[in-house]
Amino acid sequence: MISFTSFPIQPDDIHNGWRAHHPDIAEDTLMDLDDEQELFEAGGSKLTYPGESLTSSQSYMRGHGTYVDNEEVIASVAGTVERVNKLVTVRAIRTRYNPEVGDLVVGRITEVQPRRWKVDANSRQDAVLMLSSVNLPGGVQRRKLESDELQMRTFFEEGDLLVAEVQAFFSDGAMSLHTRSLKYGKLRNGQLVSIPPILVRRLKSHFIALPCGVDLILGLNGYIWVSKHVKESDQEGEEGFDTEAVYSNQNDEIDESTRLAISRVTNIIRVLASRFVPLSDTLLLEAYEWTVDQEGGVKDLLQEDVGDALVATVTARL
Missing domain, CATH: 2.40.50.100 (RNA polymerase II/Efflux pump adaptor protein, barrel-sandwich hybrid domain)
Structure with missing residues (x-):
């Protein structure tokens, strides 16, 4: 053989x-x-x-x-x-967001029009949120009436921040958004951070809950929402959701420790973005733990030497 x-x-x-x-x-x-x-x-x-x-x-x-x-x-x-x-x-690196269907984005209402809202989503043109694409009192399956159109400003008005999903595109290339899940909708109790969209990686989930009591929403359009931790609702946007809680413009009471944690996470994001470090859930968690171990103030993170040490340590660990 x-x-x-x-x-x-x-x-x-x-x-x-x-x-x-x-x-x-x-x-x-x-x-x-x-x-x-x-x-x-x-x-x-x-x-x-x-x-x-x-x-x-x-x-x-x-x-x-x-x-x-x-x-x-x-x-x-x-x-x-x-x-x-x-x-x-x-x-x-410096470019407008190029959307895809299914992307999670954070945006700001810029205009209220008949049966639709215009949304700034850091793209080449404003996105569109149709009245038929939001949760309304009485369930998402019911028809939208003229009374709903007259009350559009009670749901979203100019300046409101929201998180939504890219549903489709119009013939002119504008994004069509929807907020039919209770995970989406109006944003409260937090702070907005803007970074280049290229630095936001695509993750399994863009809703991140840090152990310090801070929630993160990593919008693929470069807008990041840092807010107080909110317990997940048992309702999934079907029948009988709390309209006042979902569309309220009033922030909840936030204690001082949570405010400091929000400011710390916000500064961490700014430091990483200034040095063009792509963001991920594990990276942000490592960075937060490192800053807590240093026992420094929140403002100290913005110092150049502290920022360089943060980036060097975190990237070496990962």
Whole structure:
């Protein structure tokens, strides 16, 4: 019986075999291929700046945020380099939110129109929340009447903050939102933080409850809501929900320790965002525990040396 033994192929063997079939290929070309491989090995992305040469246009195709000059793919914006097969793109750091169906967003009511609200969701144009896409007294299945349209400002008015889900898109590209679940709706008892949307990772759940009594809503549009912890309701938006509690404009009483915890979490988010660190639930929890161990004040987090130490410690742990 004949048996065959296979030996692992070394990278040098690949290069030597390739060079034997392609004797006209110069040595520096092989080095360029190695550099390009290292460029995309670290998680498939890296930070770049406008005008930086990324790779050869003969080896890769250019995508959004790049252009070709002298047979080289060059970044046209500052952002992260992303590669899908042979397509190289640069996702800009400072850019408007690009929505997808099912995304969780935090927004602010900008205008009340007939049977709809206009919502600032940090996108290229205002989103739309239809009257038929919200929870109303009497259950979500009932028809919306003229009396409901006359009472629209009792539900949402200009300046109100809300959390909603992207339901669909209109023909002009505007987002259509809905708040048919009691997890969504008007926001109270907290503070809004705005960061670049690119720094908000897609997680299994964007509702995060920290052990310090603070709730987080990580909107994929870059708007983050930090608020007092609220117990989950047993009702799921069907019949008989408390209308006054859901659409109330009055904040609850917040004790001093909770206020300090909200301010601490808010400053942590600002420090991480200022250094372009993508946010996640585990990262925020590690950062909060580190700041508590330091026994410093809430304002101390905004100092440059403390912020640098926070980012270095948390990223090293994770």
